[in-house]
Amino acid sequence: MDHELLRAEFPVLAELTYLNAGTCGPLPRAAGAATTVLQHEAETRGRAGEHYGALVQAQEDRRARYAGLLGAAPEDVALTSSTTDGIVRVLQALDWSAGDEVLIAEQEHPGLLGPLAALVEQRGVVVRTAPLEHLVEAVDGTTRLVACSHVRWTDGTLAPAALAELGGRVPVLLDGAQGAGAIPVDVTALGCAYYAASGQKWLCGPIGTGLLWIAPDRRADLRVRAPGYGNLQVPAEGLSAHPWDDARAFDALSMSAESSVGAVTAMDVLAGAGWDDLLERAATLAAGLAERLTASGRTVAPRGRTTLVSWHDDHAVATRDRLAAAGVVVRDLPGTDLLRASVGAWNDERDLDRLLEVLAG
Amino acid sequence: MDHELLRAEFPVLAELTYLNAGTCGPLPRAAGAATTVLQHEAETRGRAGEHYGALVQAQEDRRARYAGLLGAAPEDVALTSSTTDGIVRVLQALDWSAGDEVLIAEQEHPGLLGPLAALVEQRGVVVRTAPLEHLVEAVDGTTRLVACSHVRWTDGTLAPAALAELGGRVPVLLDGAQGAGAIPVDVTALGCAYYAASGQKWLCGPIGTGLLWIAPDRRADLRVRAPGYGNLQVPAEGLSAHPWDDARAFDALSMSAESSVGAVTAMDVLAGAGWDDLLERAATLAAGLAERLTASGRTVAPRGRTTLVSWHDDHAVATRDRLAAAGVVVRDLPGTDLLRASVGAWNDERDLDRLLEVLAG
Numbered sequence: 001m002d003h004e005l006l007r008a009e010f011p012v013l014a015e016l017t018y019l020n021a022g023t024c025g026p027l028p029r030a031a032g033a034a035t036t037v038l039q040h041e042a043e044t045r046g047r048a049g050e051h052y053g054a055l056v057q058a059q060e061d062r063r064a065r066y067a068g069l070l071g072a073a074p075e076d077v078a079l080t081s082s083t084t085d086g087i088v089r090v091l092q093a094l095d096w097s098a099g100d101e102v103l104i105a106e107q108e109h110p111g112l113l114g115p116l117a118a119l120v121e122q123r124g125v126v127v128r129t130a131p132l133e134h135l136v137e138a139v140d141g142t143t144r145l146v147a148c149s150h151v152r153w154t155d156g157t158l159a160p161a162a163l164a165e166l167g168g169r170v171p172v173l174l175d176g177a178q179g180a181g182a183i184p185v186d187v188t189a190l191g192c193a194y195y196a197a198s199g200q201k202w203l204c205g206p207i208g209t210g211l212l213w214i215a216p217d218r219r220a221d222l223r224v225r226a227p228g229y230g231n232l233q234v235p236a237e238g239l240s241a242h243p244w245d246d247a248r249a250f251d252a253l254s255m256s257a258e259s260s261v262g263a264v265t266a267m268d269v270l271a272g273a274g275w276d277d278l279l280e281r282a283a284t285l286a287a288g289l290a291e292r293l294t295a296s297g298r299t300v301a302p303r304g305r306t307t308l309v310s311w312h313d314d315h316a317v318a319t320r321d322r323l324a325a326a327g328v329v330v331r332d333l334p335g336t337d338l339l340r341a342s343v344g345a346w347n348d349e350r351d352l353d354r355l356l357e358v359l360a361g
Numbered sequence: 362m363d364h365e366l367l368r369a370e371f372p373v374l375a376e377l378t379y380l381n382a383g384t385c386g387p388l389p390r391a392a393g394a395a396t397t398v399l400q401h402e403a404e405t406r407g408r409a410g411e412h413y414g415a416l417v418q419a420q421e422d423r424r425a426r427y428a429g430l431l432g433a434a435p436e437d438v439a440l441t442s443s444t445t446d447g448i449v450r451v452l453q454a455l456d457w458s459a460g461d462e463v464l465i466a467e468q469e470h471p472g473l474l475g476p477l478a479a480l481v482e483q484r485g486v487v488v489r490t491a492p493l494e495h496l497v498e499a500v501d502g503t504t505r506l507v508a509c510s511h512v513r514w515t516d517g518t519l520a521p522a523a524l525a526e527l528g529g530r531v532p533v534l535l536d537g538a539q540g541a542g543a544i545p546v547d548v549t550a551l552g553c554a555y556y557a558a559s560g561q562k563w564l565c566g567p568i569g570t571g572l573l574w575i576a577p578d579r580r581a582d583l584r585v586r587a588p589g590y591g592n593l594q595v596p597a598e599g600l601s602a603h604p605w606d607d608a609r610a611f612d613a614l615s616m617s618a619e620s621s622v623g624a625v626t627a628m629d630v631l632a633g634a635g636w637d638d639l640l641e642r643a644a645t646l647a648a649g650l651a652e653r654l655t656a657s658g659r660t661v662a663p664r665g666r667t668t669l670v671s672w673h674d675d676h677a678v679a680t681r682d683r684l685a686a687a688g689v690v691v692r693d694l695p696g697t698d699l700l701r702a703s704v705g706a707w708n709d710e711r712d713l714d715r716l717l718e719v720l721a722g
Contacts, residue, residue: 047385
């Protein structure tokens with residue numbers, strides 16, 4: 001697909017210099033239209049058998065799209081509401097004993113740290129932190145789980161490739177919030193046990209969508225703590241009902257048909273442009289932005305070949321607001337002096353020119 | 362509000378004889394319109410600070426509407442994705458020891474039984490079942506929690522009023538899926554510790570909305586197991602972050618602005634007609650349907666002054682399908698020979714006439 005055609009799918013790009021997919025991606029017009037059609041059907045035809053049929057179909061379509069993106073089997077992908085939702089599903093489903101250690105990297109996201117804090121307080125789990133680049137060597141005999149970002153949210157640094165070698169020894173939980181849809185993700189090659197990601201960021205879907213991949217040989221380590229209707233094989237069996245044997249046992253409860261249809265339609269818009277081309281294009285654009293920021297005298301944070309570009313600014317919040325007032329959307333990162341631009345394949349040099357122009361003030 | 366004006370708010374009522382609010386209520390046109398407007402804003406203005414402001418506002422509006430309906434304080438109401446979601450949040454948040462007993466009533470919903478089955482298997486909890494009418498007398502020294510439906514989903518029977526007397530001794534978890542928005546609910550008078558309900562049934566909101574009321578004096582019994590961003594006071598504090606001190610600590614993760622706006626708008630349509638009048642009207646209509654079904658020779662299941670009317674049918678699935686083909690939407694109840702009609706204030710005698718006419722064949 002021609003870049004201009006892809007770009008035209010995203011109304012926000014005609015209005016703003018939108019560089020914020022690391023929070024929420026731009027929404028394709030087609031996703032909104034598909035959602036509105038479904039909503040109109042629900043309004044006029046009610047929500048009974050027909051609607052539930054559409055809901056189940058939309059969920060299975062969504063699962064298949066996520067699986068295709070990750071090089072995974074659909075039965076190993078749970079549908080969640082967000083990256084954090086996937087992370088908490090794993091952390092809650094493991095059996096913990098007091099003293100069990102979780103090894104994490106520096107600068108992890110609150111979506112991992114928050115649920116870990118609860119495990120520390122309630123189950124006596126111990127959290128140890130190591131620099132991302134030394135994470136593999138930091139693993140020792142007490143390490144029960146390694147958890148870190150696939151792409152670090154603060155600066156776009158990649159997790160070390162050596163993590164893949166850990167797989168056989170210690171399970172690895174990857175926070176893929178800035179990975180899925182941003183860079184190539186092959187869950188088997190990554191060697192992780194669990195990969196949690198967001199639907200509303202680089203996959204351009206609705207807020208309230210996400211995914212959790214569970215390695216087939218790690219599924220038995222997880223207990224289904226709180227099965228809802230959709231997690232059970234035959235809900236009518238009541239106290240004798242069993243959860244699904246596959247990742248559906250970990251699906252979030254009560255997701256709407258509208259959210260799944262929005263997510264699927266958005267992914268189909270992206271897939272229509274060719275994932276390989278999109279990911280290559282976004283990485284190249286982002287690298288170019290990092291170079292131009294450096295050339296303009298800014299200090300860009302260390303990063304990998306990803307879609308996040310962060311740079312230091314002594315007045316980060318003020319600069320963010322000044323950019324926003326000029327129609328350029330980036331974000332600041334609380335607790336740091338960093339500003340972060342998220343560069344997708346839907347962006348182009350015009351967006352980067354505009355960012356640099358307004359930054360130069 | 363005039364009945365015809367209220368009825369006109371629901372497009373499905375012009376198309377079908379819709380008697381299925383016990384699964385999903387009719388969607389008001391205004392809710393769809395408000396959702397579409399918000400979605401258009403998100404498409405054209407992106408989803409950054411402004412969108413998150415709208416999201417937080419919509420959530421607080423939704424919390425306030427639920428609280429108003431239950432006679433509760435907003436800080437005691439958590440936003441969930443469904444009744445089951447609220448139930449599992451409570452069951453997971455309590456500390457269980459092997460041998461702890463949960464006393465339930467007969468004919469409870471899979472949304473309660475499924476998560477209880479997990480507690481039995483994983484924590485050694487014991488579930489004892491008693492007839493609903495003898496539930497209070499069945500409580501003994503080993504009972505740690507009483508859990509039952511406020512309005513039984515199979516036939517519309519009400520939980521015994523004497524449950525209120527238990528409050529001081531043993532906490533009571535009420536499944537209010539067929540209660541909130543269907544009959545008057547005053548959580549204080551009910552004397553329960555937890556009241557979980559649905560947003561998509563009698564409150565006519567989107568699938569993926571629900572509520573959990575937590576009695577202030579029972580909040581300390583609950584541990585926040587898996588705090589996401591929205592459950593934490595200052596997420597950026599990472600491993601030192603603390604959950605909110607109020608019910609926000611139990612909010613579901615990653616709810617969309619669209620779902621909350623849809624829920625709020627639907628409740629405002631209903632509130633505009635006056636809740637007291639609506640609830641009285643629905644109960645009277647439902648009682649009238651029960652009488653007419655009995656008069657026509659059908660055996661109506663025992664029921665209370667609620668909005669569900671169930672009757673026995675040896676060919677329940679076939680009859681449901683025959684009704685559906687004629688545009689009359691009721692549901693069958695798997696594992697029983699019952700058909701169930703859900704009667705809301707938006708319905709009227711024309712709907713009941715049509716049901717009886719098609720039933721008579």
